[in-house]
Amino acid sequence: MQNDHRKLINLNGEWDFTSQNNSASRVTVPFCYEFKGKVSVSRMFSTGLESPDDWNYIIFCDGINYQAEIKINGSFIVKHEGGFTPFSSPIAEGIMKESANVIEVKIDNNLDASRTIPLNNTANYPKNYGGIYRDIYIIAVPKIYIKTANVQSEIDINFNADIKNTITLSATEIDRYPVGDRKFTVKTELIDSSGTVKASSDAVQFSISSNSTIQAINKFELNGPVYWSPEYPYLYKLRVTVSLGEEVIDEYRSDFGIYELVRKQGVLTLNNAEFKFKGINYIEEFGGTGICATYADVERDVKLIKSLGCNIIKVYGRPASSYLIDICNKLGLLIMEEIPVFTVPSSILETENFLQLAENQLNETILAHKNNPCIFAFGIGNDFDVTGAAGQNYVKRMVSAARGLDNRLIYYSTRNYNEDKCRELVDLVGINFYDNDLNLLKNITTEMKLKKEKVFISNYGKIINPSNTSGYSDPSSIESQSKYIVDFIKISKSSALMGGFFQSFSDWNSDVPNLKYPDLTNQYMRTSGVYTLYREQRPPAIILRKEFLDEDIPNLNIGTFTKEAPLAFVFTGLITFILFIYLANSVRRFRENVWRALFRPFIFYTDVREQNLIPTFHNVLLAIIISIGSGLFFANLFFFWKDSQLLDIMLSVIISNDKVKIYADEFFANPVKLIGALTAISFLKIFFISVFIWLFSLTLKYRVGFNNIYTITVWGLMPVILLLVFGTFYLRILQSNTDFVVIGLITAGLLYLISIYRILKGTYLLFDTFFLKVYAYGILSIILLSGGLLFYLNTTRYVFDYFRLVMTFLKM
Incomplete structure (x- = not known):
């Protein structure tokens, strides 16, 4: 990197640091930060060169995540996007001074759902730290310098290495060299570990003008190369020189190794040996x-x-x-x-x-x-x-x-x-x-x-x-x-x-x-x-x-593990089911209402319309039982999936806030919390459906009390109570046969479709209005509400697209 013709200006060390909330401190570069946001870092530096105008300068950044904008002495140098790839940029003439130079780097590690690489909220992907987390430095090079060297080698039929080096050369100020003496040459050499030149190209002559870039090619053969391999990592030293006559103007050095890799019919060979x-x-x-x-x-x-x-x-x-x-x-x-x-x-x-x-x-x-x-x-x-x-x-x-x-x-x-x-x-x-x-x-x-x-x-x-x-x-x-x-x-x-x-x-x-x-x-x-x-x-x-290393493996302890099947699911299901049976057997009016709501819904809804009110206590108790049944079923399913990376992908896409995601993950791991949360969601869902129907009623002449509307909603969901029976032992069923995931979801879907039909039927009977109007408004409302939510999630977080991707993973 540094030699007699190139000078390294190391920018690592103490920098001033300012975050987006204007907190200031000092950091030592390389550094990284864990939060997501914008920061600005700056420092002063000197070139250490007596005649800074005699040099060109290139800044190298091995890693700044994710976006970086660099200025030196107030002048814009480069803006880069991509946090894990190294980048470099020439510094325009006249910017650098001998001392008291100021470099400022603005950093932003915020990621986007579609316009950054990597994408935001990607599950199973390493943490997105921000900062200048790898080396940052400036190389002072001559006015004519080697920009890049692209070296390729190929083993010929005589087992010699044919080497081709494509060299990119840049010049900014050619006038400092006398016109008659501008016979520039470029040459490539391979040096072994003892310092001996083992192979060399001819010195290729080239001409170049100010503020231009050209390419030159060096070709040569290395007889009997020593191969690089994981077992014997032999390295040559590659040396590329640009000369004017006998004077070396610039020199570039790097490690270089040679090996032969062949892939044929699904088999890889490295240096003529099969490689796995x-x-x-x-x-x-x-x-x-x-x-x-x-x-x-x-x-x-x-x-x-x-x-x-x-x-x-x-x-x-x-x-x-x-x-x-x-x-x-x-x-x-x-x-x-x-x-x-x-x-x-x-x-x-x-x-x-x-x-x-x-x-x-x-x-x-x-x-x-x-x-x-x-x-x-x-x-x-x-x-x-x-x-x-x-x-x-x-x-x-x-x-x-x-x-x-x-x-x-x-x-x-x-x-x-x-x-x-x-x-x-x-x-x-x-x-x-x-x-x-x-x-x-x-x-x-x-x-x-x-x-x-x-x-x-x-x-x-x-x-x-x-x-x-x-x-x-x-x-x-x-x-x-x-x-x-x-x-x-x-x-x-x-x-x-x-x-x-x-x-x-x-x-x-x-x-x-x-x-x-x-x-x-x-x-x-x-x-x-x-x-x-x-x-x-x-x-x-x-x-x-x-x-x-193909050594003998010691015996491993097998243990006595049995699959986790938390009793919370069984206890919750049995207790709730016993409560329902007790009410149906002990409370005559409750039993009659259950029978009519399930098997004679027309009469049941007509009675509600005629102000034959169901006790509020019965409504709330049945809503709780239905909510527990629904919550219990889906709690079984989510708990079964709690170790699934595919579910984690979808949750990470839907829940963009880390704190909310942490709470959600905790609930998935805890059966009691999971049942409670899903039961509460189901109970609130019943309430909001009732509120929505009440809002619909404001468009009609016929006024109905909210308690009647709530009754129609709760008792219309009676078929969903079957999920209580299914959910009590669903986890054990899933652990024995995963095909019941699909069977269970289809069953739940059918029960909810039947319940929606029953609620819409009860609504038009309750309001004594044309049934097509109710069905049209109901179906349209469901489509608009669910479709609007899904449209928002898909346009902002690509939920449908990720779901389709996850579905392809299931076809492994």
């Missing part, structure tokens, strides 16, 4: 410092990952940091990195704004990292809709953009294996297997043998309760995570899979509260790691290492 992924997903987050990390932090992680027997990592949902890439180059660990296109429905995926953002981030990632030997493949997204034309167009566009910059493998990851229409457009496809039944994996691998697919498992693992050591029969125990690793790798080794990536190396915080949260003190924490957020090892790390 022994991978792990890596999230660059650290206890106490968020996404800020020192070089030593990252180096420790890479050494730990290597000790597990891993040969590759996948940086989960974002590009890798420069620290991670540099260390993996040196220690021998391949990297798959991806842009943060994560859980995106087709309606967003097909918009030009989103496509352009994705293409920009992909271009920035590839241009910054493509010369590094550890970079194995570039990912274009995770769990976006791959079932239709929008997904196909997106993949084609991203692949086309990537192919124009580099020849590495392109992949994406998805939960949808069976309906995937984009698979043939990329080199590799990852299947996300989030805590699913391994029998599904067996079915996939059996089908793959017939198709010879190019498939790997991009995500397998479990979220566990770190304090649970009750044996692997308990799905939330530490032992269950170990057993899952053993069973998965057994299937993988006997299949055509290219391997997989365990989720994850360490625990991590998600951007939205989790529906499944074993850590009761932090609902954002995803406890899926074999190490904690503070890098404390868990027992499954030992199992993973033994599997990767």
